[in-house]
Amino acid sequence: MTARILDGKAIAARLRARLADRVAALPFRPGLRVVRVGDDPASGVYVRNKDKAALEAGFDSATIHLPAETSEAALLAEIARLNADPAVDGILVQLPLPPQIRAEAAIAAVDPAKDVDGFHPLNAGRLAAGQPGLVPCTPRGVMHILAEAGVELRGARAVVLGRSQIVGRPMAQLLLGADATVTIAHSRTRDLPGECRRAEVLVAAVGRPEMVRADWIAPGAVVVDVGINRLADGRLVGDVAYAEAAAVAGAITPVPGGVGPMTIACLLENTLDAAIARRGAA
Numbered sequence: 001m002t003a004r005i006l007d008g009k010a011i012a013a014r015l016r017a018r019l020a021d022r023v024a025a026l027p028f029r030p031g032l033r034v035v036r037v038g039d040d041p042a043s044g045v046y047v048r049n050k051d052k053a054a055l056e057a058g059f060d061s062a063t064i065h066l067p068a069e070t071s072e073a074a075l076l077a078e079i080a081r082l083n084a085d086p087a088v089d090g091i092l093v094q095l096p097l098p099p100q101i102r103a104e105a106a107i108a109a110v111d112p113a114k115d116v117d118g119f120h121p122l123n124a125g126r127l128a129a130g131q132p133g134l135v136p137c138t139p140r141g142v143m144h145i146l147a148e149a150g151v152e153l154r155g156a157r158a159v160v161l162g163r164s165q166i167v168g169r170p171m172a173q174l175l176l177g178a179d180a181t182v183t184i185a186h187s188r189t190r191d192l193p194g195e196c197r198r199a200e201v202l203v204a205a206v207g208r209p210e211m212v213r214a215d216w217i218a219p220g221a222v223v224v225d226v227g228i229n230r231l232a233d234g235r236l237v238g239d240v241a242y243a244e245a246a247a248v249a250g251a252i253t254p255v256p257g258g259v260g261p262m263t264i265a266c267l268l269e270n271t272l273d274a275a276i277a278r279r280g281a282a
């Protein structure tokens with residue numbers, strides 16, 4: 001068998017085009033501000049792709065680049081200014097932050113109504129409680145991919161590999177909300193390969209290059225690879241050993257061109273949602 005490739009890049013392009021149409025019909029431009037502190041190299045490509053996608057879709061988007069030595073107080077002051085700016089609908093504080101800044105403090109400082117990353121504890125709590133709110137971009141993007149692929153989640157055995165606040169946990173909540181039977185597996189799980197092999201839908205989000213091997217995958221399973229790992233030789237690989245996994249899986253997302261582009265498209269979707277919630281549709 002060779003797996004169907006779930007083309008996140010193409011799905012993201014279609015989503016961005018739909019968002020652009022909706023933005024064009026608004027009497028205002030949704031405003032997105034990305035705050036970047038210092039020069040984490042992994043963030044560079046992301047920030048550039050994001051700015052490009054946002055501007056193409058008609059958003060009012062800008063990156064605020066602060067020096068690496070910015071104090072926590074100065075960052076919180078910048079966030080407070082963006083919270084108070086009526087033209088700003090979405091605020092994203094790029095992670096990781098330099099060591100003198102507590103990420104939790106920065107995340108908690110963002111107005112939950114503008115929290116387009118969906119990382120604020122209020123939004124995380126809403127998601128866990130099954131209430132509407134802003135949902136983290138990557139898990140939201142994964143749900144779009146599964147929907148486009150026609151994957152029936154109701155009653156399905158889903159395994160989320162990874163328990164991070166930004167992907168694993170919210171991913172599990174969304175799958176549960178779609179009536180899947182959800183297992184969260186992680187580094188302390190006994191028999192990780194066996195646990196993954198039970199999955200009809202496997203979402204890998206551990207940040208370990210090519211950790212998931214072919215024998216971790218049930219024949220015909222849907223495999224979603226959230227990992228984006230840069231190897232020493234410059235190659236970009238996922239958390240799944242793609243070539244061997246594709247020989248076993250029924251469907252699989254590639255890296256690059258899978259979940260990554262969906263994360264960016266869903267950031268725009270969240271910004272549009274936040275804008276409409278704050279200002280009304282017209």
Ligand SMILES: Nc1nc(=O)c2c([nH]1)NC[C@@H]1CN(c3ccc(C(=O)N[C@@H](CCC(=O)O)C(=O)O)cc3)C=[N+]21
Nearest residue numbers: 043045046093094095096117228256257258260261263
């Ligand atoms: N507050 C915050 N929110 C984030 O969502 C966030 C963050 N901080 N910090 C950095 C990580 C990283 N991230 C990526 C998203 C898309 C691609 C992406 O589109 N990747 C392309 C490949 C890009 C390339 O060629 O390098 C792909 O997978 O096809 C990559 C990385 C979001 N992050």
